[in-house]
Amino acid sequence: MKQYNVGILGATGMVGQRFALLLAEHPWFNVKVLAASPRSAGKTYEEAVGSRWAMTVPIPEKLRNMVVRDLNADMDTITAEVDLVFCAVDMKKEEIKALEERYAKAECPVISNNSAHRFTPDVPMVVPEINPEHLEIIAAQRKRLGTKKGFIAVKSNCSIQSYVPALHPLKQFGLQKVLACTYQAISGAGKTFETWPEMVDNLIPFIGGEEEKSEQEPLKVWGSIQNGEIVKAAAPSITTQCLRVPVSDGHTAAVFVSFEKKPTKEEILTLWENFKGEPQELGLPSAPKQFIHYFTEDNRPQAHLDRNLEGGMAVSVGRLREDTQYDYKFVCLSHNTLRGAAGGGVLLAELLAAKGYFD
Numbered sequence: 001m002k003q004y005n006v007g008i009l010g011a012t013g014m015v016g017q018r019f020a021l022l023l024a025e026h027p028w029f030n031v032k033v034l035a036a037s038p039r040s041a042g043k044t045y046e047e048a049v050g051s052r053w054a055m056t057v058p059i060p061e062k063l064r065n066m067v068v069r070d071l072n073a074d075m076d077t078i079t080a081e082v083d084l085v086f087c088a089v090d091m092k093k094e095e096i097k098a099l100e101e102r103y104a105k106a107e108c109p110v111i112s113n114n115s116a117h118r119f120t121p122d123v124p125m126v127v128p129e130i131n132p133e134h135l136e137i138i139a140a141q142r143k144r145l146g147t148k149k150g151f152i153a154v155k156s157n158c159s160i161q162s163y164v165p166a167l168h169p170l171k172q173f174g175l176q177k178v179l180a181c182t183y184q185a186i187s188g189a190g191k192t193f194e195t196w197p198e199m200v201d202n203l204i205p206f207i208g209g210e211e212e213k214s215e216q217e218p219l220k221v222w223g224s225i226q227n228g229e230i231v232k233a234a235a236p237s238i239t240t241q242c243l244r245v246p247v248s249d250g251h252t253a254a255v256f257v258s259f260e261k262k263p264t265k266e267e268i269l270t271l272w273e274n275f276k277g278e279p280q281e282l283g284l285p286s287a288p289k290q291f292i293h294y295f296t297e298d299n300r301p302q303a304h305l306d307r308n309l310e311g312g313m314a315v316s317v318g319r320l321r322e323d324t325q326y327d328y329k330f331v332c333l334s335h336n337t338l339r340g341a342a343g344g345g346v347l348l349a350e351l352l353a354a355k356g357y358f359d
């Protein structure tokens with residue numbers, strides 16, 4: 001496979017650190033640029049991250065002394081050196097939108113973890129196992145941007161990465177109503193227990209904007225391309241409550257679902273076990289071999305035990321049973337900064353690379 005030079009915008013942040021770890025030894029992507037705000041620019045990566053390094057393994061040796069660039073001021077030199085950038089920055093939505101469009105217009109593809117462009121109609125929001133066909137919208141986006149190579153592709157919010165994969169293979173039974181309560185880790189807010197001690201022995205019943213994303217984003221992922229736009233699916237009707245819980249990594253969701261035609265429990269379990277997508281068929285480097293792992297034990301999945309399954313790229317599901325008000329209920333778990341953020345971004349970039357979008 002061809003090698004591509006890549007940059008990480010927001011490399012010093014929580015998701016940026018995950019990108020650094022995942023990309024340092026990647027077989028296809030070679031990290032050429034680490035970039036962040038003017039606060040970090042000019043420092044080595046190690047100095048810029050300082051005590052914020054939140055990973056359990058040290059900074060990769062090859063990145064430790066790389067000098068961090070200013071992602072705005074140094075854009076011209078960055079885009080000249082790389083084939084694509086991964087972007088995970090904490091800025092105002094309009095600033096992120098403009099930043100990502102500037103990189104794309106400079107013919108530098110942007111794989112984004114940010115929410116800013118998730119509802120731009122010609123920007124694909126892709127979970128590679130679920131809606132790889134949405135990449136076809138990139139042709140229309142390039143036309144709008146006036147680019148040959150540049151485009152923006154985004155991954156969805158971390159909260160939906162546990163329950164949408166579990167619901168997707170069941171769509172053939174007609175998903176009617178979904179209720180999901182999410183129990184979300186503190187790394188989802190870019191925090192650790194050191195930087196957010198108020199979260200120890202605590203629960204906060206509100207995460208700004210999260211319930212809207214959790215209800216609307218699945219409908220775009222399940223949407224269809226019509227006249228150069230991705231049109232959201234009309235069903236299912238989704239309602240959510242999103243809570244912040246004292247867990248370092250790993251978002252859990254308690255899900256209730258009703259169908260037009262109720263499947264049997266065995267049918268659901270078989271569909272989960274056999275669910276494969278293009279990443280598995282193409283053998284992409286970050287693809288989990290088994291996307292959905294079903295646990296038969298009543299006390300699984302657990303964030304602490306199961307979030308790192310298959311490099312944090314698999315989804316764990318358990319406790320499937322009938323419900324008195326909905327047809328079924330079950331519990332899902334996915335690693336929010338791996339499958340839900342940087343890992344999902346890397347897998348999306350691998351899919352794009354395999355399909356020739358960076359050439």
Ligand SMILES: NC(=O)c1ccc[n+]([C@@H]2O[C@H](COP(=O)([O-])OP(=O)(O)OC[C@H]3O[C@@H](n4cnc5c(N)ncnc54)[C@H](OP(=O)(O)O)[C@@H]3O)[C@@H](O)[C@H]2O)c1
Nearest residue numbers: 010012013014015036037040088089090114187188190341
């Ligand atoms: N954490 C998750 O689980 C998760 C999951 C999915 C999506 N996301 C999304 O990913 C993005 C980053 O999240 P995070 O948790 O990694 O945030 P974070 O830890 O706060 O990191 C933010 C990054 O943005 C940079 N930055 C902040 N202000 C900037 C500015 N004015 N100009 C240039 N760079 C600036 C920071 O650079 P300095 O270090 O130089 O300040 C840092 O590299 C957010 O949009 C978030 O919603 C996060």
